Amino acid sequence: MIAKVAVVGSGYMGGGIAQVLALAGRDVAIADVSADLARENRERIIREAADYAERGIFPADARETVAWRVTAAPSIEEAVGAVDFVEEAVPEVLGIKHETLRRISENAPSAALIGSNTSTISIATLAEAVTSPDRFLGVHFSNPATFVPGVEVIPHAGTREGAVTEVVALLDECGKVGVPIADVTGFVLNRLQYALFGEAARLVEEGVATAQAVDLIARTTFGFRLPFFGPFAIADIAGLDVYQFCYQSLHGAYPDRFSGPAILEERVARGEKGVKTGRGFLATPADRAPELAAYRDEAYAALRDLLFRLGEPPVDY
Template sequence: MIDRTAVVGSGYMGGGIAQVLALAGREVALADVSAEVATASRERVIREAGAYASRGLWPADAQERVAEHVTAAPSMEAAVAEARFVEEAVPEILSVKHDVLGRISAAAPADAIIGSNTSTIRIADLATAVAAPERFLGVHFSNPAPFVPGVEVIPHAGTDESLVPAVIDLLAASGKVGVRVADVTGFVLNRLQYALFTEAARLVEEGVASAEEVDLIARTTFGFRLPFFGPFAIADIAGLDVYEFCYGSLSAAYPDRFQPPHSLTERTARGEKGVKSGRGYLSTPPEQQPELVAYRDEAYAALSALLERLGPPPVQY
């Protein structure tokens, strides 16, 4: 079991990652550019844990557990000296990350796993700064780290394969869902997120809808489904033949922006239309459709009730 960890970079993301690991009972050495910054960050994450607990978002003893397990290290080298797992969470600047990763890999035990919280930089481009790069991989938490469950786990071509399940197990013990993805710029999360933002911005620029209207439509239509079903499950439920038809309309109007994916047209050509045919991107059989519909209806009703209780988000347009 990975019991001793370190987080280098104690800002908002690094601090949240430290809280997550501490609540899972791991010892966490927190480091930054100076001992003073690390100490101030430790005090902040302890206060935040208490605030989360007082709001019922975390266990009642969260503040005590974070205080017990998180220590402020006098230096990066001291933080990683006995760590089994180190998470680098410094700013998204290649030169900065190279410098920090070089220092971490020089000071950490030879068998320590080193992860980077980079959100877009290819792991192979960071690995060049790491001594023994086979122990290095991407471990990309989402903002806010204490509450978003998914974490991208990104090995580069030279990563020791045994590290991937070890990191996913550590994440699972911390209440997170580790998902292995390939080492490409932007990985999965940000390629999807920025593709959506690009089209949303175009809609506003073209005068189709205001920013407020686009946000409202996204939240109350397809975005409403996303906590429960990913894009492939949604397509299979709707019907891949329906998607193909809609792509025809979109590609006729916007040929430079919308073309049906080859994987879609290949499936429909084989008669694979999703749930109604028993095969699409997934393999949900038609006889499971009543169970799927029942789950969907209960999930959407529960989310509606939650949103009704919370009210609209406090953002200003």
């Protein structure tokens, strides 16, 4: 069991990760470029925990728990010296990460797992600086780490068997959803996120819509579905033959940017068109369509009501 952890890099992301781990009953040592900065950030995350508790979005005793569980270490070496797991959360600069991971791996116990919160850098590339890299993997939290549930878990080719399972179990105990994926630059989250942003930017550049209009459409149409269904589930519900037709239309207008993915074409050719045929990218049988529709309607109505209660986000264009 992972009981004692260290977070190296105690800024906004690292501090949030430390809060999450502490609230899950782990003792957490935080470290940064100096002992003073680590102490300052410990006080900050305690204040944040108190504020979150007062607002009802953290447990009522969150301040006390974080203050009790989180300590500020004098150095990286002292932070990692007697822990079961280390999460590196320093700036997304290869040289800084390599030097930090070198110090972590040279001083952590040989059995300790080491994770990196990198957003886009290949885990194999980062592993070059790690002593005993078989214990190293990516553990990519999203911003803000305190509240976003999904975490990408990324082994490299040399990560030892069982490491992913241990980390996913730890994340589960923290109320997070650990999702194992393969090691590629950008992973899944940022390849999707930046693909969307690229097309959004083109729409503004082409004068199709303003940034405000693009944001409004994204969050009130397809983005409204995404808390409940991922892109493959949405495609299966809509019908893969419908997606095939839409790709054909888009390819005709934007041949350099859109073409039907081969895996989509193959499924449609086999008659696997989604929920209506009982198989597409998923295997939801057609007789469950009414149940799926009922869930969808209740989910969307609940989200609609939540957004109405919260009001418009405080964003100015």
